[in-house]
Each structure stands twice: as structure tokens, then as C-alpha cells.
Amino acid sequence: MIVSVYVRRRCVDVASKILMGLATLVGVFFLFWILWTTLRFGIAGMHWDLFIKDTPPPGTDQFGLRNAFVGSLILLGVSLAIGVPVGLMGGTWLAEYGFKSRTANAVRFINDIMLSAPSIEIGLFVYAIMVAPMGHFSALSGSVALAVLMVPIIVRTTDEMLSLVGSDMREAAVALGAPAWVVITKVTWRAARAGIVTGILIGLARITGETAPLLFTALNNQFFSRDVFHAMANVPVVIYQFALSPYTNWQQMAWAAAFITIIFVLALSLIARWFLGRVQVPK
């Protein structure tokens, strides 16, 4: 009787361990499957013309993604310009002025909800406040949508990283007569620099491949454009439209663009990880 209980418990334990190992294997398997697919099709679709020519019209056998690459860089640049100040100041308010007050915790709560917002909802939101009133799609609205997606990430990491900075440093600066804003910009921001940069990089990685919000905002443009007040080509929407097209060269370009996107995102994640390793956690 006792032996059978022992055997049963042992069997359950071994079976559960095997199942959990298998679950992990499944996850890792899909990761490598997706990466391998992107690598294989992406390298097959590589072509020098991708970087020097614009997206070709349908039915031709040319290659080119220059307008999309430039458009995506402009979109990301403008969203950084909008999102970083807002996220940084928002996080700073939470950590330096709000502390653990009721209001600050409410803002943290809302920020956590925004952190997991489906990107399509943000796209609709920016469509409603910018595209519909302006009457046409614009790269600027795309950047705003991406910034809205990025801000909660920056707010959260900034808040957490500033909270890690010891109060002794702040007190030392205050004792020297520094006003609050000098203490924050010259002492706490500097001490938390690595962590804040990590947050910005993770935010950037998150918005790099975002497609859904851009369908409602920046849309696409067949031609080269630097005008942020009108529709602009960008890599994710080009991938979406080209992948579902019947033209072989367009599909190849979609894969090449996907490959470059994934390399960019993985590189950002790796750099972010490296920065995170440099964060000094106080004892």
C-alpha cells in the first residue's frame, strides 16, 4: 500500500517533469522554426536594389524598398522624439514627485493597463484624433500612434530604475544646495542612465515591427516621401501588402524586409540586455 503510493507519486513527478520539458521544447522549437524561415526566405530575397530603389509598381520584376526603409526610420525617429520626453518625464514624476501616493499608484495602474493595449486600438484612437480631423493619412499620426505604444514601457522602466537610486545620493545633492530639478537631471538620471536607456531600447524594439496602428495612420506610399504630413511608405505595411500580393518579387521583398526587421529588433533586444546588465542594483 505505502509502496504503491510512493510509486504513484514518483510516476506523477517524472511524467510532469517530462511534460514540462516538452512544453519548453515546443516553445523553443517554434522560435527556431520562425527564425529559420525568416533567415532562409529573407536571404533568398536579398538584393542590392532593395536599398537603392523605391518599391516597384505591380507586375514588374524589379526590387526596391528604399522609400519604405527611409519612411520607417523617419517614423521611428519622430516617435522617439515624441515618446522619450513624455515617457521620461512621466516616469520621473512617478519616482521623484509622486512616490507612493494614491495618485501616483493610480497613474502606475493605468500605465500598466496601457502597457498591454492592443496596438490596433491605439491605431483607431490616433485615427479618430488626427487622421479623421485632418482628412488624410499622415506619417506624423503614425509616429504619434507608435509613441503612444512606446510611452508606457519608458514610463515603467524609468520609474523602476529611478526608484533603485539610493536616497543617500539625492540627500547629498540636496545638502549641497541643489534645487530639485538639478538633483534629478544631474544625479538621479545619471545614476539610472543604463536602466533608462534599456527602457527606451525595449520600447523601440516593440514599435519597430508594429503594423496594425500604421494601417490607420501612416498607411503606405508607393513613392519616396519625406513629408510627415502625408502618407509615407514604411516597412511593416509594405510587408503586409506585399506578402498578400500575387507577385513573386513582391513576396520575396516582403521576406527580405521581414528579415531586416527581425535583425534590427533582435539587435535592439541584445543591446538592451547589455545595458540592463550594467544597471547597478543597490545593496
Added chain:
Amino acid sequence: MSGSDVALPKIQPLSEEPKSAGRSWRPSADFLFHKAAVFAAILVAGALFATVVAIAADSRTAIHAFGIWGFLKSSDWNPVTQTFGAFPFIISTLISSAIAMILGVPVSFGVAVFIAEIAPAWIKKPVANAIELLAAIPSIIYGLWGLVVFAPAFATIEPWINDHLGAIPGIGLLFQGPPMGIGMLTAGIVLAIMILPYMSSIMRDVFLVVPSSLRESAYAMGATTWEVAWNIILPYTRTAVVGGIFLGLGRALGETMAVTFVIGNSNTLSASLLMPGATIPSVLANEFTEATTKLYISSLIYLGLILIAVTLTVRFCAVLLIRRLGSKEGAAA
């Protein structure tokens, strides 16, 4: 009361040099910095409310035309006759997410326990990193992979599903259909892979919160690894684990690109999971740029409003549940 201090600034504007008077009124850098921070915090918190209000405002036309209940239960989606109903999209969204949860939750739990409890130290870090990389892959690449690689591969095993699962009386109806590779089931599987890293990383994080004294006492009593995971760690972290599952559900419900590629985009509802369908996000992605009339666009935004009502509730519960454990941890420390 020092009356002279109060009186001085009032006299200054009358003096010969208005510039110096203006300077004394200039706010300090400290004041400006504080206000900038407050403003940013208001923007951060206001974005959530602004999203709901703006989307609700833009769906007014459709709400007036179809009402609330009429829109929810109508299956008629016809841009030609300008009649719109949300029913098939709501059901498809719920079903594809349900498939993702049924497949994704046990696997995420397994991954989390494996990384937190079972894996030897040398394998822990690379596996945890690999699972987190899965979260870094943009959803459009999941879609592309799902359409070009996974769907054709899945189509080859669909006849088997037809023959075996489709033959079961009752639920067999769910698994009958042409082996196309794309459809609700494919969308659910791709969603499950996508939400796996989110759920498992939250579960793993909260498993680490469990005090080691609890864990060690259980092991000292002779409990097996499985018994510690199931009877000690899971009950202790239950609320946060449910929160993590809700977070995954919120992602699945709102996921757009991956689903749009593999679900087949059919506006009619069918009983079989192997048949194509269309979720709220996928119909938005597909039809928004083609929508020409005001009513059409407004109806699509109305769909977005329904989606936001559902995901917001789910996300609210998720954050609330995850935070509960955080306060427990604070109380223990």
C-alpha cells in the same frame, strides 16, 4: 505679517523698467520642471481615457444607425447595402482566443515551472532567453510565417484531424472541413505561440516571489518537485498566475496581424474550426482602408469600441490580480 514683502512686487510694475519687473515674475526652472513632469504624467494617464472617448465618439454614427443590441446580434455585414452587424466577428474573436488559451495556458505553465524549478542552472538562462525572444518577434512575422510555412504544413495533417477528431460524435462537427491550412484553428495555434512568452514570463517572475522557506519546508517533508509546484507554489501565486493568463487573453483578443494572415477572412460564421473566419481586429485591418462611406467607417470603429470594452476589462482584471501578489510580497518583507 511683513507687509513690505507683499507690497514690493506690486510697486515694481509701475517703475521705469518693466523688464526687470517681468523677470521677477518668471517661474523658476524648478517650477517648470515639476510642471513638465506633472503634464507628462497627465498625458500618460489621460491616454487611456482619451482612447475610449475618441473611439466611442467616432462610432456614434453606427450606434445611431444600428443601436447597441441590434449591432451585437446581427450577422449581416454587407457594405453594398450598408447594413452592418458584429455577431460573427465577436464569436470568431472569442473562439480563436479560446483555442489560444486552451493550448497556450498549460504550455506556458509548463515552461514557467521548467525554468523556475526543474531546469539545471546551465540550461536555465539560454532557455529563458529563447522564450523571451519569442516575445520580441513582431506579430507581422508570425503572420507571414503562419501563412507561408505553418498553414501549408498544417494542411497536411488536417485530413488526419478530419478522420479522427471529426469522427467523434458531438464535437466532431468542429473538426470537419476542407484541408486548407488556414482557418480558426490555425489562427488559434499561432495566437497560442504568440502569447506563450508573455504568460510564461509573468508566471516565472511570480514563482520566484514564493519565499524559499515555504519551498524548502515542502521539500524537507519529502514532497516531489511536481507536488511543490502544484500544491505550494501555485496556490501561493494563484492570483498573479490568473492575472498573467488574463494578460495573455488580452493580447490574444486584440492581436491583429498574425490573425489576419491565417484566419482566412470570411465574414460568415461556420461551425467548423477548420473553416475560415474573421475576428474584429482582422476585419478592421482588412476593410478599414477600403471603407468609403461614413457609416461603413463608423461601423468598423464601433467594432473597435466593442473590442476595447472587452480587452480593457480583461486587462484591468489582469493588472489588478498581478498587483495583488505584489502587495502580499511587500507585506511579507
